Amino acid sequence: MTERYSRQERFTPIGPGGQAQLANKHVFIVGAGALGCANAEMLTRAGVGKITIIDRDYIEWSNLGRQQLYTENDAASLKTKASAAEQRLRAMNSEIKVQGIAQEFEAETAEALVDGADFLIDGTDNFQTRFVINDVAAKIKVPWVYGGCLKSYGIVLPIVPGTTPCLHCLIDHLPQEGSTCDTVGIIGPAVQMTAAYQSAECLKFLTGHSMTVEMVYADVWGREYSSINISGLLNPECPSCSRDAVFPYLKKEKGLKTAMLCGRNTVQVRPDQLSTLSLSDLSSHLENVTDRMKENAELLMFHVEDVRFVVFKDGRTLIHGTENVEEAKKLYQKYIGA
Amino acid sequence: MNILVNGRTLDFPNEKATIAELLESYQIQKKIAVVEHNKQIVKKTDYEHTKLADGDHVEIVHFVGGG
Structure with a gap:
């Protein structure tokens, strides 16, 4: 099976050395929707040694338009995304370890779940969960990459807690969005493009390269691109990533x-x-x-x-x-x- | 005046426009965007009084929740 990664190894920044590093890494993917599926497939095929993917949902027909790991049979049998993703990813690459977890990624359990992970990938569709990822990543000092997409555009930002600005440095409270996938829709190419930027940054980090400090925005339909270096926005008093962090999104709330x-x-x-x-x-x-x-x-x-x-x-x-x-x-x- | 927004030339009708007015025209709330004006990041509190001029370069990246 040495041929499997030969093309990736010929890519100089990774090489055989980088490939060997990937085999010893554990990536934890939060969410097995469109972004989670796309990232999981790329990293599975790239030979990341261990991949965990967690999702609270089951598969519906409306997912099949862009969530690439799932089939009509999965939707018909109400399979959970976690178990269908696990099965599909294992079939793609039997040399690595893959685990699907059919649970919600939430404050109470996040830290225990990500124990031992080298990198976290944001495959979620909401900011509540992203802020939990942000806090837990800062607490255990593991980098992660934020990705979001809507309509035909997407945005990606890698975060190294304590070194580069975290999500909380940039957004001080949960944003109330005016538009969602529900009201304005999303196309598959926007998902693929966003996930490609995320996975590329992940591969950089896992093979010993520095990730970008630029926040990237791209519109695959309108052919627009923008990037901003945000290194100056690190908040030295950030409640999530500074030395005095209190990890507010990891705090429990009572009730339903x-x-x-x-x-x-x-x-x-x-x-x-x-x-x-x-x-x-x-x-x-x-x-x-x-x-x-x-x-x-x-x-x-x-x-x-x-x-x-x-x-x-x-x-x-x-x-x-x-x-x-x-x-x-x-x-x-x-x-x-x- | 012409402003270069995310690499595209925009003919903005308001000659005395501010960053805040530009964001409003894109229907972007200031709390979920990062704005760079001629290579300098603009603080949210400065959006209202940062004036744009012909030929300015503006980059706007706004946070997106979907996925």
């Missing part, structure tokens, strides 16, 4: 937690503490309120009140058909209980 899912007309609701839920007990309770129900080993799906619930066995629930967080909380309390 909710999250809007980008482009899905969906709210996720979950209890403060995850536990094991009996899906069969739940489905027997729900027989009184709905006759549209489907169940597999990992989740239970049912329709009620013009919305569709998908309940995972750890109690985490997706409510499709609403963007109203308060309404979603009420529905959760009404049909699942909290």
Whole structure:
């Protein structure tokens, strides 16, 4: 199998030495949506020794347009993204270790999850999770690369905590965006371009090169490109990456937690503490309120009140058909209980 | 006046425009963008009173949440 990486080894900045370094590295990818899939495939084929990919979601038809690791069969059988990605990546490269984790990446568990990782990749679609990545990366002093895309454009920024500005240095609180994948859409080429910049920076770092300190913006449809050197924006008093960091996004919050899912007309609701839920007990309770129900080993799906619930066995629930967080909380309390 | 924004020439009708007005024309909120004006990063608090002139180079990179 020595031929496998021959072309990459002929690329002078990597070479056989860099290739050998890659084999001993562990990359942790947060999110197995469009950016997560694209990064995971490139790094798997590049021969990164260990890849972990975590995602809270399952595969739907609307994912197939750009989430390259998934098939129609995966969507039809409601497979979790984590397990489908793991299977597909292992089939691409059996020489490396691949692990998929079907969980949410969140403050309480982030530090334990990323233990031992050399690099983190942002494959998420929301800033809440990105700020958790940002805090945990700063806490364990591991670099990561932010990537975001929308419509036909994308933005990428590598972050070396304590050395280059972190996300919190640049944005002091969660941005309220006016546009999302839901309202303005996204095309596959924008995903590929954004992920390519992310993976390239990751390969640089893993093979001993310096990553760029420029934030890059590119529009693959409008053929626009911009980059800004942001090294002067490091905040010496940053709550996330300075010497006196308090990692505010790693702090727990009490009560039900909710999250809007980008482009899905969906709210996720979950209890403060995850536990094991009996899906069969739940489905027997729900027989009184709905006759549209489907169940597999990992989740239970049912329709009620013009919305569709998908309940995972750890109690985490997706409510499709609403963007109203308060309404979603009420529905959760009404049909699942909290 | 003509301003070079992200490498593209823009004919901006307002001759006394500021960075804030330029961002507004792109519908970009100042809290989620980084702006470079003639190779210097402009602080958010200076957007309102940084005036643009003909031939200026501006780079705008704004944060995006999707993925």
